[in-house]
Amino acid sequence: MRKSYKLTALLLAVLMLMALFMGCSQKSAATTTTAAAETAAASGDTTAAASADTTATSGDTATAGPNGVTINFLCVNENYTQAMQDCISRWEKKTGNKVDVQLYPAEEFITVLSTQMMSGGTVDIFRSDGTKYAETAWPIDYFADLSDRPWVSRLNKNIVPLISFSDGTIRGVPYMNTEYLGFLYRKSIFEKAGITDLPKNWTEFLDDCEKIKTKTDAIPVNISCANGSEFCTTHLMHALFSNVYNVRGVDATKQLFKDIDANKVKFADIPEYKTSLDQICELRDKGYITTDFISSTYDMAIERLGTGKVAMHPCGDFILEPLLSKYPDIENDLGWFPVPYQDTIGSVPVCTGSGLHVAANAPHMDAALDFVDYYASAENQDIYNQDTPGLNLFSDVPASNNVITANYPTYQDICFTEIDEAGVKVWPEMDARSDIQEMMLGEIDSKGMLDKMDQSAAITGKSLGLEGW
Numbered sequence: 001m002r003k004s005y006k007l008t009a010l011l012l013a014v015l016m017l018m019a020l021f022m023g024c025s026q027k028s029a030a031t032t033t034t035a036a037a038e039t040a041a042a043s044g045d046t047t048a049a050a051s052a053d054t055t056a057t058s059g060d061t062a063t064a065g066p067n068g069v070t071i072n073f074l075c076v077n078e079n080y081t082q083a084m085q086d087c088i089s090r091w092e093k094k095t096g097n098k099v100d101v102q103l104y105p106a107e108e109f110i111t112v113l114s115t116q117m118m119s120g121g122t123v124d125i126f127r128s129d130g131t132k133y134a135e136t137a138w139p140i141d142y143f144a145d146l147s148d149r150p151w152v153s154r155l156n157k158n159i160v161p162l163i164s165f166s167d168g169t170i171r172g173v174p175y176m177n178t179e180y181l182g183f184l185y186r187k188s189i190f191e192k193a194g195i196t197d198l199p200k201n202w203t204e205f206l207d208d209c210e211k212i213k214t215k216t217d218a219i220p221v222n223i224s225c226a227n228g229s230e231f232c233t234t235h236l237m238h239a240l241f242s243n244v245y246n247v248r249g250v251d252a253t254k255q256l257f258k259d260i261d262a263n264k265v266k267f268a269d270i271p272e273y274k275t276s277l278d279q280i281c282e283l284r285d286k287g288y289i290t291t292d293f294i295s296s297t298y299d300m301a302i303e304r305l306g307t308g309k310v311a312m313h314p315c316g317d318f319i320l321e322p323l324l325s326k327y328p329d330i331e332n333d334l335g336w337f338p339v340p341y342q343d344t345i346g347s348v349p350v351c352t353g354s355g356l357h358v359a360a361n362a363p364h365m366d367a368a369l370d371f372v373d374y375y376a377s378a379e380n381q382d383i384y385n386q387d388t389p390g391l392n393l394f395s396d397v398p399a400s401n402n403v404i405t406a407n408y409p410t411y412q413d414i415c416f417t418e419i420d421e422a423g424v425k426v427w428p429e430m431d432a433r434s435d436i437q438e439m440m441l442g443e444i445d446s447k448g449m450l451d452k453m454d455q456s457a458a459i460t461g462k463s464l465g466l467e468g469w
Contacts, residue, residue, distance in 0.1 A: 068095055068097035068098065069097055069098075069364050070097065070098040070099070070100050070364075071097065071098070071099055071100065071124035071125060071362075071364045071368050071371060072099075072100045072122065072124045072363075073099050073101045073124065073125045073126065073127075074102050074109070074112065074113055074116070074123055074126040074127065075101060075102070075103055075104075075126070075127040076103070076104060076105070076106045076354075077103045078228075078231070078298070079127050079176065081175075081176060081321060081388075082322075082325065082387070083387040084175055086383075086387065087374075087375055087380060087384060088101070090374075090380065090383070091371055091380075094374070095367075095370065097367050097370075097371075105228060106228075106231075106430070107430050107433075109127075110138075113126055113138070113142075114138065117138075117142055117359065117361070120361070121359070121363045123362065124358065124362040124363065124364050124365075124367070124368040124371075125356060125357065125359065125368050125371060125372065127175075127354050127355065127356065127357075128354060128355040128357055129354060129355075130351045130352055130353075130354070131162070131163040131173070131352045131353075131355030132162065132164060132352065134172060134355055135165050135166060140165060140166075140167070142359065142360055143165075143171035143172065143360055144171065144357070144358040144359065144360045144365070144368075145170075145171055146171055146173070146358065146372065147169045147171075149170075149369070149372070149373060150373065151173070151376035151377065151394070154394045154395060154396055155170075155393060155394060155395070156392055156393060156395050157395070159174075159352070159392075162178070162351075163352055171357060172355035173372065173375065173376055173393065174352045174354065174355055174356070174391075174393060175353065175354060175355070175356045175375065176318055176353030176354045176388070176391075177316075177317035177318060177320075177353050177388055177390045177391045177405075178350060178351070178353055178390070178391070178405075179316035179317055179349075179351050179352075179353060180316055180317060180349075180350055180404050180405065180408065180411075180415065181235050181238055181242075181314070181339075181348065182239055182315075182316075182336055182337055182339055182346075182348055183221075183312045183313070183314055183336065183339060184305065184312065184314075184315055184319060184334060184404070185311055185312040185313075185334070185335050185336070186218070186305065186311055186312075186334065187334070188308070189216055189218045189308060189311040190208075190212075190335070192216045193215045193216050194211055194215060195208050195212075198335075198337045199340050199345075200340065200344075201345065202279060202340045202341060202342055203343075205339075205340045206286065206288075208220075209283070209286070210286075212311045213287065213288060216311070218308060218310055218311045219288075219289065219304075219310045219311070220289070220310070220311050220312060221283055221288050221310065221312050221313075222290050222296070222301050222304055222305060222310040222313040223283070223284070223289040223296065223440070224290075224293060224296040224297055224300060224301045225293045225294050225436065225437050225440055226295050226296055228298075229296070229297045229298040229301070230433035230434070230436060230437060231433065232314065233280070233293075233440065234429075234432060234433055234436055235316065236314035237432070239314060239338070239339040239346070240276030240277075240279060240280070240339055240341055241273055241276050242347040242348070242349035243272055243276065243341040243342075243347045244256065244270070244272045245416045246341070246346075246414065248272075260426065260457070261424055261425050261461070261466060261468075262466070262467060262468040263458075263461055263468035263469050264468060266450075267450045267453045267454050267457065268447060268453075268454055270450075273450055274446050275341075275342065276341070277439065278446050280439075280440075281439065281440075281445070284440060293440060294437065294440070294441060301313050302323050302326065303326075305319075305323065306323055306326055306327035306330060307327070314339065316404070317353075317402060317405065318353070320388075320389075320390070320403070320404070331403070335403065336403055336404045337407070338411055338414065345414065347414050347415075348411050348414055349416060350415050353391075356372055356375060358372055376393075378394065378397050381393065381394055381397040382397055385397060385398075385400070389401065389402040389405075390402035390405040425461070425464060425466060426457035426458075426464075426466070427457070428453050428456035428457055428460065431452070432449075432453055435449045435452045438452075
């Protein structure tokens, strides 16, 4: 899901110093792909990191194709999918150009991109969270306007509102599936536990966890909190946080987010958020989660779900590509449902997948535009959709459903396309990752975690000069 870490004005001096440093020593592929191996390409195939060392090169050593140029692509480790790797290979073969893929951990990416943009046109294409929400992380003038590209007229009409920037322009295109966050589960384990109906509230969910714990060999819920894999747990948090829509209604929730940015409401003052975190802690306290959560990685989550060591894992569509590439035989044994909240079935947060953008000051603008045009072409999308079922960007390229999107009609009334941090300038996503580690370890409680998020928000709000801070 989106992981937008807000760049603040307070960082500018640091960034300029980093620009000088990076001019002397660019991060090499050997360094960046080591991190890729550790996070195992969370939104792509788990072989992505292993193969990245032969695909990605450093900006200093990359060489152009015999008939073309080399464009630079900055991406987060966990979002460098196998499907994107294959797309790059096809484009390179077609054009004679090369793509220099530079991979970074999520917690570094915002700063790295900003540094390179400010150092003067060293980036051609780059990844973002949630496509349209990229403008909450970076200035809009970082992005080339793609509104007049030939593929825009082919976009599915339902996709356009999800990727248009606030000024109505198209400045990116998703390259990963739209994310519907909830629980992916193994049907056979539920059957063995005697679970015949999916839970309709939190009490029923806890009862099901107890049945799985006592009647099967599986752990009810996988929780992964290792450094670099905390998103596995914050996805559960986001799924629960989205219940503010159900409790307050859409209009009131959007106003709540505006009030957060204006420092009129603190995160710790939102009861739905505290209840959500308390539910996560309750899973831990009742012994329904993996006990080694603090060292458990995304790779381990895939292995445990694939082999039936765990019954459920909180996630979105992004897990399906790496999971099914490694365990294709379990596809028909997978099911999906929303995370229950109190006495309700819960909510389903929805956002577009990571976006592909062209830098406004791209040094190889023509080649960068050509790459995005190729990605969006019917020729490539037909292949891409076979690799990532569920992605349906273009009206002329039909896509088949995956196990998660197939459930959309059942839950469409509780699906919300602007989830908690969407557009909230002070949302401390990356800080929340470390905060949730502390909460799961019992070092702070739910209120303490929200207090820490408020402290981080205050730093951002003041440095950005937002009214009310």
